[in-house]
Amino acid sequence: MEVMAVTAQGGPVRWWGALILLLALAGAAPTGWSRAAAMEADLHTETIVAWEHYIALTEARIDAELALEGDERFLAQDFRDDAAEARRALLAGAVRIDRLQTRDADGDRPDVPKGAIHHWLGRVLVPGVTLDQLMHAVMGAVPPHELQPDVLESRILEQEGNSRRVFLRLRREAMFTVHYHTEHDVLFTRRGDGRWSSLSVATRIAELEDAETADEREKPIGNDRGFLWRLNSYWRYQQVDEGVIVECESVSLSRSVPAMLRWMIGPIINRTARETLTATLTSMSDVLQERAPLELPAAE
Numbered sequence: 486m487e488v489m490a491v492t493a494q495g496g497p498v499r500w501w502g503a504l505i506l507l508l509a510l511a512g513a514a515p516t517g518w519s520r521a522a523a524m525e526a527d528l529h530t531e532t533i534v535a536w537e538h539y540i541a542l543t544e545a546r547i548d549a550e551l552a553l554e555g556d557e558r559f560l561a562q563d564f565r566d567d568a569a570e571a572r573r574a575l576l577a578g579a580v581r582i583d584r585l586q587t588r589d590a591d592g593d594r595p596d597v598p599k600g601a602i603h604h605w606l607g608r609v610l611v612p613g614v615t616l617d618q619l620m621h622a623v624m625g626a627v628p629p630h631e632l633q634p635d636v637l638e639s640r641i642l643e644q645e646g647n648s649r650r651v652f653l654r655l656r657r658e659a660m661f662t663v664h665y666h667t668e669h670d671v672l673f674t675r676r677g678d679g680r681w682s683s684l685s686v687a688t689r690i691a692e693l694e695d696a697e698t699a700d701e702r703e704k705p706i707g708n709d710r711g712f713l714w715r716l717n718s719y720w721r722y723q724q725v726d727e728g729v730i731v732e733c734e735s736v737s738l739s740r741s742v743p744a745m746l747r748w749m750i751g752p753i754i755n756r757t758a759r760e761t762l763t764a765t766l767t768s769m770s771d772v773l774q775e776r777a778p779l780e781l782p783a784a785e
Contacts, residue, residue: 526711526740532600536715536738539595539602543587543736547719551682559680560721560732561606575610576727580766582607582759585734600714603737605758609766611773612728619722619729620681622773624673629653632769635761637664647673650688656696663712664696666703679724687716711740731769735762 550564558564562571562581571581585604588594611619623632629639629651638654649671657663668689674682690713691703707714715738723730742750 526709528707528711528714529599531598532714532738535595535597535600536602539587539597540717540736542589542595543604544719546587547734551676551721554677559676559723560608560730561719561734562608562732575608575730576725578610578612580607580609580763582762584755584758597738597741599741601739601741603739603754603758604735605762606732606734607762607766608730608732609770610725610728610730611770614728614773616679616681616722616724616729619731619773620673622776623683623722625649627772627776632772633765634768642668649673651685657712662696663710664693665713666691666693667716669716676721681722683720683722685716685718685720690714690716714738714740731766733762733766 547561550558550561558568562568562575565571565583575581583606585606586594587604624647625641625644630636630653635656635658636653637656638652640652641649642652643650651669651671653665653667653669655665655667657665666689667687669685669687671683671685674684676682689706691706692709692712693701694704695701704710715736717736719734719736721730721732723732742754
């Protein structure tokens with residue numbers, strides 16, 4: 486994903502690599518069907534409309550949770566049935582990752598034609614730091630490429646108050662490697678004593694062709710291999726006696742999985758996404774703990 490409220494998931498890269506391998510082993514590729522052609526995908530208007538509907542439903546729930554002033558609940562986890570048990574495990578050092586699914590008013594899963602939405606929630610405790618120290622770090626003092634392994638480069642393009650526009654160069658590694666140039670609009674919001682939230686929306690995602698060579702170039706946006714078309718990240722930060730709880734809700738859009746292969750590819754996607762978010766949060770916690778005594782400012 487990346488702190489500064491960005492988290493990137495890597496699942497679709499791995500499942501599509503598995504699909505290519507399966508087709509090759511089975512001899513199932515049509516005559517003249519090259520690997521490159523097989524991996525091409527277009528982002529369709531109907532897919533974008535479905536994504537925007539899903540995000541609207543998701544953000545309505547998030548906004549309602551964050552609007553509860555004076556409520557002891559703040560994290561998305563606090564509104565789940567296993568909230569008390571999950572918090573105990575979190576404070577004991579566990580990294581908790583759950584798959585989420587937004588539903589409409591009728592309780593149905595929104596349809597996403599020609600696409601797939603990946604929605605995950607993760608949280609970690611960063612012990613021994615204050616919220617002021619942590620927010621100073623994630624708002625720019627510690628750049629994203631130092632916090633997350635799959636961020637190769639990062640820089641702030643624009644900054645005003647608590648708003649940022651950020652460039653990230655991402656690398657995803659599974660059965661093969663994919664690189665991206667991405668830009669993100671990020672907004673940090675104080676939510677009262679001991680609480681902050683942030684929202685990151687990827688405004689530009691360009692897959693790179695021939696990455697890390699003299700011929701490197703961006704593929705046309707929306708006309709690439711379809712592993713990452715959209716990415717939103719919703720972060721919450723809460724001060725507790727033990728340190729700071731960091732929670733990330735990541736929602737991304739990719740090309741769809743062929744129906745006949747979902748039973749096999751689905752578990753690969755889920756395992757990879759879980760591992761990626763776990764690595765993101767663990768890395769963030771480790772780096773900030775290491776730097777806390779020297780590089781983060783004392784709480785005001």
